[in-house]
Amino acid sequence: MGTAKAQIDISASADDVWKVIGDFGGLGSWMPGIDSCRVEGDDRILEMMGMTITERLVAKDDAARAITYTIADGAPVESHEATITVTSSGEASHVTWDVDAKPDEMADLMGTIYQQALEALKSHVEG
Numbered sequence: 001m002g003t004a005k006a007q008i009d010i011s012a013s014a015d016d017v018w019k020v021i022g023d024f025g026g027l028g029s030w031m032p033g034i035d036s037c038r039v040e041g042d043d044r045i046l047e048m049m050g051m052t053i054t055e056r057l058v059a060k061d062d063a064a065r066a067i068t069y070t071i072a073d074g075a076p077v078e079s080h081e082a083t084i085t086v087t088s089s090g091e092a093s094h095v096t097w098d099v100d101a102k103p104d105e106m107a108d109l110m111g112t113i114y115q116q117a118l119e120a121l122k123s124h125v126e127g
Contacts, residue, residue: 001079002104004111006097008118012125014093018065018086020125021095024057030124031117043072051075078102082110095121 010017020030024044028037036047042057053074058081060067065087071080082099097114101107 001100001102002107004099004101004107004114006111006115006118008095008115008122009089010093010095010122010125011091012093013091014065014086014088017093017095017121017125018062020121021084021086022060022062022065022067024060024067024069030121032120044069077106080106080110082114 020026025037025039027044027046028034034046034048038045044055044057046053046055051074054072055069056072058068058070064085066083066085068081068083070082071077079102080099081101082097084095084097087094087096095118097118099107099110099114101110
C-alpha cells in the first residue's frame with residue numbers, strides 16, 4: 001500500500017480551520033474541481049471531472065480535530081483511507097492530509113491532489 005502526506009500552515013486558529021474541515025459535506029465549497037457534493041448518511045457523493053465518487057465517513061473526532069474517510073466507489077482504487085488533521089500552531093494552524101491507497105501509485109497522485117486542495121483551503125480560510 002502506498003502512502004502520501006500533504007500539509008500546510010494556515011494563518012487562522014485551529015478551531016476556525018476545523019469548522020471548514022469538520023463539515024464533511026462542505027468539501028465542495030473550497031476544494032477545486034468539485035461540481036457538486038451531497039451527503040447521504042455517512043456517504044459523501046462527489047461529482048467531479050465527469051465521475052461520481054462516493055466517500056464514506058469512517059471517523060470524526062472533534063476534540064482531536066481529525067476526520068477519516070475512505071473511497072467506497074467510483075475511483076480506480078483497490079483501497080483508500082485518508083485522514084485530515086488540524087493542529088494548533090500558536091495563533092495559526094497546521095493541517096495534514098494523510099492517505100494510504102492501493103495501487104501504490106494512486107497514493108502519490110492523491111497526495112498531489114490533496115496538496116492542491118490544502119492550498120485552496122488556505123486561500124478560502126485566509127480570504
